[in-house]
Amino acid sequence: MMLFKRGRLLAFLCSQVIVVALFVHMSGHRHLFQREESRRPVHVLVLSSWRSGSSFVGQLFGQHPDVFYLMEPAWHVWMTFTTSTAWKLHMAVRDLLRSVFLCDMSVFDSYMNPGPRKQSSLFQWEQSRALCSSPVCDFFPADQISSPKRCKPLCSQLPFDVVEKACRSHNHVVLKEVRFLSLQALYPLLTDPSLNLHIVHLVRDPRAVFRSREHTTAELMIDSHIVLGQNLKMIKEEDQPYYAMKIICKSHVDIVKAIQTLPEVLQRHYLLLRYEDLVRAPLAQTSRLYKFVGLDFLPHLQTWVHNVTRGKGMGQHAFHTNARDALNVSQAWRWSLPYTKVSQLQDDCGEAMDLLGYLQVRSQEEQGNLSLDLLSSSPILGQVFQEG
Ligand SMILES: *[C@@H]1O[C@H](CO)[C@@H](O)[C@H](O)[C@H]1NC(C)=O
Ligand SMILES: *[C@@H]1O[C@H](CO)[C@@H](O)[C@H](O)[C@H]1NC(C)=O
Ligand SMILES: *[C@@H]1O[C@H](CO)[C@@H](O)[C@H](O)[C@H]1NC(C)=O
Secondary structure, X not given: OHHHHHHHHHHHHHHHHHHHHHHHHHHHHHHHHHHHHHOOOEEEEEEOOOOOOHHHHHHHHHOXXXXXXXXXXXXXXXXXXXXXXXXXXXXXXXXXXXXXXXXXHHHHHHHOOOOOOEHHHOOOHHHOHHHOOOOOOOOOOOOOOOOHHHHHHHHOOOEOHHHHXXXXXXXXXXXXXXXXXXXXXXXXXXXXXXXXXXXXXXXXOHHHHHHHHHOOOOOOHHHHHHHHHHHHHHOOHHHHHHHHHHHHHHHHHHHHHHHHOOOHHHHOOEEXXXXXXXXXXXXXXXXXXXXXXXOOOOHHHHHHHHHHHOOOOOHHHHOOOOHHHHHHHHHOHHHHOOHHHHHHHHHHHHHHHHHHOEOOOOOHHHHHOOOOOOEOOOHHHHHHHHHO
16 A cells, blocks of 8 residues: 555656656747747848849848848749740749748759759859858858959859858848739748748839839840730830839839738738938938848948948949939939920829829929929838838
8 A cells, every 4th residue: 555655656756757857848949949939030022123223222131141142033034934924924933932032942943054053053143242252152251241243253153052052051031023013922922931021122213213214225125025914015115114114113002002901910021112212311221121120230231331322332333323323313314304204104103103102293394393302201101111
């Protein structure tokens, strides 16, 4: 009897020890999970359109030592199907982005020639600091500002698999893409449990975009045809630039509106940025971007942003111009576009302009009067600003 009792006591004690041990074990795990949670990879999509400053915004992220950055990976999809339409290619683009976010670069197999590849097979690879610095390319240290021009001749011969390795060794993966014209295709990525997607939606005054596109018509030809899709043959050539802008403006409206219908927890993964606000306050807006995705605004990056936006150092490469010029360039449509064009564009893009806070001009005089500030705060921006 006594023996039995002692046995039961022993069993009881043993079970307590096991419970305590399990608890310690689990709390250890919980601690581990928490650590993993805070170091959970962050995936950032810079979603924009052509000629809207997205290369510069991409650089703002790509120069950060915690970031693996690629510019326009979906270029490979579009250039493989040049006679297709943006709409038909949405899903292929989405699935490519998902794979790249997860550092699975085999997804490029469908869009590149077979046989051995170099990292230089990747479109605009030299724009990525991660592919231009140690440990990928030992000519340059990882924690310094990277120069595409200096990187290109020295780092291009590395084998393609360094891309995957570089991606895996960074906590933040940032992709910049202009080839998305709706949020619908992206929605599954926002809710995908293996991703932690943050969207930076970059917009610019359509009148400035239009002027810039006029100067790059040849470069944008293939893209424009894919954007116009089936409508291409039905639209007179002189109307095509307006029609393309109409589609682009509508896509911004659709995206902004679609975001507003999402649950609040997903809305917090979206940030709307106007290029003009970035030009006017580069340090403050960069700080806002970094905060949104959980990056520290390191001292050398602050100096760099200050430098490039003041036309010192590498300004020519990143901004293509210095900040005063950028402000000037962002107004250039006001003296270089005739009012008839501006007026037609305002008709095609009116809803987007109202939504994003770009004030319309009603005459040639208003258009030319530079003391009229055409940037307003808009209700939608106020709301999104608070959430960012
Ligand atoms: C910023 O500009 C100064 C002066 O031109 C230069 O010495 C410095 O290296 C630059 N820093 C960065 C991070 O670009
Ligand atoms: C802005 O650019 C125009 C045309 O390129 C030029 O005439 C003008 O002087 C510039 N203004 C400033 C303030 O730089
Ligand atoms: C330009 O706009 C400002 C501000 O509305 C106005 O005071 C000024 O009279 C305008 N100038 C001309 C030449 O119309």
